[in-house]
Amino acid sequence: EPEVTQTPSHQVTQMGQEVILRCVPISNHLYFYWYRQILGQKVEFLVSFYNNEISEKSEIFDDQFSVERPDGSNFTLKIRSTKLEDSAMYFCASSDQGWTEAFFGQGTRLTVV
Amino acid sequence: GESVGLHLPTLSVQEGDNSIINCAYSNSASDYFIWYKQESGKGPQFIIDIRSNMDKRQGQRVTVLLNKTVKHLSLQIAATQPGDSAVYFCAENSQNSGGSNYKLTFGKGTLLTVNP
Numbered sequence: 001e002p003e004v005t006q007t008p009s010h011q012v013t014q015m016g017q018e019v020i021l022r023c024v025p026i027s028n029h030l031y032f033y034w035y036r037q038i039l040g041q042k043v044e045f046l047v048s049f050y051n052n053e054i055s056e057k058s059e060i061f062d063d064q065f066s067v068e069r070p071d072g073s074n075f076t077l078k079i080r081s082t083k084l085e086d087s088a089m090y091f092c093a094s095s096d097q098g099w100t101e102a103f104f105g106q107g108t109r110l111t112v113v
Numbered sequence: 114g115e116s117v118g119l120h121l122p123t124l125s126v127q128e129g130d131n132s133i134i135n136c137a138y139s140n141s142a143s144d145y146f147i148w149y150k151q152e153s154g155k156g157p158q159f160i161i162d163i164r165s166n167m168d169k170r171q172g173q174r175v176t177v178l179l180n181k182t183v184k185h186l187s188l189q190i191a192a193t194q195p196g197d198s199a200v201y202f203c204a205e206n207s208q209n210s211g212g213s214n215y216k217l218t219f220g221k222g223t224l225l226t227v228n229p
Binding site: 095 | 154156159216217222
C-alpha cells in the first residue's frame, strides 16, 4: 500500500541552526501539506502546497519556514534558524485531490536544544 | 473563526463494549470531515470520512454520524478491542474563498483506553 515516508525519524539540532525535514508523498498525489504537533497537543496546520507553490499557510509558518519540491518526488520543510519552541513532531501529508482524505507520514521528531 | 473541538478528552471502556467519541465544529461552511486515529509515536491514520450531504457512514466496526444542525460529529466503534487504544482526532477539511486551497483543522483529540 502506498505511503508517505519521512526522514529522519528524529532530528536533534542546536538553537539557531537550520534543519531540513524530508518527505516523499504518495506518488500520484497533487496536494502536499506540513503539520506539526507539540507533545500532547493537537495537530496544527502549517502549510499546503499545490502546483509548485504554497496554497495557504498558517500564522505559525513565518519567514523562518520554507517548503520546496525540488524534484518529482521529494517535499521538504526548512526551518532556517530553529528556536526551542520549534520542538515538535512534524508530519507531512498528501492527498490526490484537496477534497479527499490526506495520508500522513510517521513524522519527524524535531528536538531543538 | 474555525475551530473543531472534542467534548471528552479521555474515554475508558471495557473490551467488547461500544465506544462513542464526540466532536463539535464551528465552521458551518465545512463540507468534509475525517476521523483519524493516532497511536503513540505514529502519524494520524485515516479511519473514516463523511461529507456534509450525508448524516451517517459506516465502515468496518466504525460509524460516523454528522449532525449539521448542531454542528456535531461522532465516531462509534463497535466491539472495542485493545488495539483500538489510541488518540482519536476529528478533522474538518475546509477550503479558502478561492475554492482551491484545502487544509485540515484538527480537534484536540480524545484518548481512548480499552481495558481487557
